[in-house]
Amino acid sequence: MSKVAAIIGGGVIGGGWAARFALMGWDVRIFDPDPEAERKIGEVMANAERALPMLYESPMPARGTISWHGTVAEAVEGADWIQESVPERLDLKLKVYKEIQAACEAGAVLASSTSGFKPSELQEGAQRPEQIVVAHPFNPVYLLPLAELVPGAASPETVEKAKGTLTAIGMFPLHVRAEIDAHIADRFLEAVWREALWLVKDGIATTEEIDNAIRYGFGLRWAQMGLFETYRVAGGEAGMRHFMAQFGPCLSWPWTKLMDVPEFTEELVDLITDQSDAQSGALSIRQLERLRDNNLVSILRALKGQEAAAGRLIKDHDATLRRPLGDGVPLVTVRRTVPVDWVDVNGHMNEGRYGQVFSDASEELMAHVGADRAYIDAGNSYFTAETTVKYLAETLVGEPFIVETRVTLGEGKKLRLWHEMKRASDGEVLATCDQFLLHVSLETRKSCPPLAPVLEAVERLAKAHKEASDG
Structure with missing residues (x-):
C-alpha cells in the first residue's frame, strides 16, 4: 500500500516536494487555493520527471498518484507526511496548523518548509506540538537532497520518523540540534547576499560578475567539499591549523559589510533588476530551470561517480531502488x-x-x-x-x-x-x-x-x- 504525502501550499517549494514524493512512489494530495496551482505544479512535475531519473542507474519506483483537494482537511486525511509550504506569515501558518491537526492522524509528521521561523514559534499553541518539525529544503527540491530538520519540541519518535522518510525519498536530513533564526544554510546565504548587494550598490561589481566569481571559483569547491574541508586543503600539508594562523588575522580587517545592511531603496531594486535582466533575461524562467536542472544532474552524476558528497548519497539511495x-x-x-x-x-x-x-x-x-x-x-x-x-x-x-x-x-x-x-x-x-x-x-x-x-x-x-x- 502506497504511503500518502499531503502538500499544503503548492508554490515552487511545495511543487518540488510534490514531485519528489510522487516520483519516489508516494501518493500525493495537494491543497492550494491558487487557481493556477495545478498548471504550475504540472510544469514542475514535467521538469522533475525528466531530471530526477537521470541520477539513477536503478529503476525508479512506480510514480504515485497526484490528486487535488478543495480543503486542508480533505488533503491531510490519512496522510503519513504533511508538508506545509504556505507563505511566510506566522499567523497564516498557525491558522493552517489548526486546520491540519483537527483532521490529520496524530502519528503523521507535520513538517514546515519555512526558512524564517523556528519550530518553537510554529509549535506555540498547537494541539500536538510534538508532531511539528521544520524540514527546510532547497530549490529544486526534487534534485537537491538537503533538508534542514529542526525539531524544537517535536518528539523523538517524530524526529526519527522524519529522518527515515527523508532518507527513503533520497534526501539528506541535516539534524539541526538547536533552533536558530534562518537555521544553518540560509545564514550563510544571507551573509553572501548582503555582501553582494553592497558590491552592486557601490559599483564594485555587476550581478553577472558576482555570479561568475561564484560559479567559476569557490562554488565548484563548495559543491563537493563544503566550507571547512575546502579551507583545510587550502592550508596545505599543515592543514587547518596553518590556514587559521595565516588567514585568521584578516578577520579583523574591514573587508566586508556583513553587519551593515544597504538601504533597500527603489533605486537599488531597479539597479539589481536591470543588471539581472541584462544578464539572463533572454531566457524564460522555464528555460533557466531546464538549464539549471541539466547542470545539476551533470554535477551530481560526476560526484556520484567519485562517491563524494551529494553523489555518495545518491549512489547509496540508488542501491535501495535495485x-x-x-x-x-x-x-x-x-x-x-x-x-x-x-x-x-x-x-x-x-x-x-x-x-x-x-x-x-x-x-x-x-x-x-x-x-x-x-x-x-x-x-x-x-x-x-x-x-x-x-x-x-x-x-x-x-x-x-x-x-x-x-x-x-x-x-x-x-x-x-x-x-x-x-x-x-x-x-x-x-x-x-x-x-x-x-x-x-x-x-x-x-x-x-x-x-x-x-x-x-x-x-x-x-x-x-x-x-x-x-x-
Whole structure:
C-alpha cells in the first residue's frame, strides 16, 4: 500500500516536494487555493520527471498518484507526511496548523518548509506540538537532497520518523540540534547576499560578475567539499591549523559589510533588476530551470561517480531502488533514463554510452548468477572478449529505456549474451549487442572455469533461455 504525502501550499517549494514524493512512489494530495496551482505544479512535475531519473542507474519506483483537494482537511486525511509550504506569515501558518491537526492522524509528521521561523514559534499553541518539525529544503527540491530538520519540541519518535522518510525519498536530513533564526544554510546565504548587494550598490561589481566569481571559483569547491574541508586543503600539508594562523588575522580587517545592511531603496531594486535582466533575461524562467536542472544532474552524476558528497548519497539511495531480476525470459537487466551527460553534439546518446549500457546489463546478469561483488573481490570474474553492437534508432536525452538480456551460450569458461535495448514507452528496439565473455582468474588474469555455483547457474539459465527460444 502506497504511503500518502499531503502538500499544503503548492508554490515552487511545495511543487518540488510534490514531485519528489510522487516520483519516489508516494501518493500525493495537494491543497492550494491558487487557481493556477495545478498548471504550475504540472510544469514542475514535467521538469522533475525528466531530471530526477537521470541520477539513477536503478529503476525508479512506480510514480504515485497526484490528486487535488478543495480543503486542508480533505488533503491531510490519512496522510503519513504533511508538508506545509504556505507563505511566510506566522499567523497564516498557525491558522493552517489548526486546520491540519483537527483532521490529520496524530502519528503523521507535520513538517514546515519555512526558512524564517523556528519550530518553537510554529509549535506555540498547537494541539500536538510534538508532531511539528521544520524540514527546510532547497530549490529544486526534487534534485537537491538537503533538508534542514529542526525539531524544537517535536518528539523523538517524530524526529526519527522524519529522518527515515527523508532518507527513503533520497534526501539528506541535516539534524539541526538547536533552533536558530534562518537555521544553518540560509545564514550563510544571507551573509553572501548582503555582501553582494553592497558590491552592486557601490559599483564594485555587476550581478553577472558576482555570479561568475561564484560559479567559476569557490562554488565548484563548495559543491563537493563544503566550507571547512575546502579551507583545510587550502592550508596545505599543515592543514587547518596553518590556514587559521595565516588567514585568521584578516578577520579583523574591514573587508566586508556583513553587519551593515544597504538601504533597500527603489533605486537599488531597479539597479539589481536591470543588471539581472541584462544578464539572463533572454531566457524564460522555464528555460533557466531546464538549464539549471541539466547542470545539476551533470554535477551530481560526476560526484556520484567519485562517491563524494551529494553523489555518495545518491549512489547509496540508488542501491535501495535495485530490483531482483527474477526468472523471466528474457531478463530485464537495465531500467533507467538517458542522462543529459550522455548526449553528444548530434543531440542523441553517444555511441560510447551504448557500451556502458550493455556492460551494465552484463554486470547485472553476472550478479544474478552469483558472480557478484564478493565473487569478484575473491578473485574471479568475467571479461568481455568480443562485442557486436548495432544502432537501430536514435536514443534521446530523458528517454526511459530497458535492456532485455538472453543467455545464448553458457558452458565452461564461455558466456554469450544477447542484449536488446528498447524504448520503454513503445518497445522499439534502439540497439542490440552480441557479447561474448570469458571467465577469468583476477590473480593470473587468464581464463579459467567458473566456480561450481556460478557455472551451474549459468548453465541453468542458458538451458532455460534456449528452451524458451525454441518453444
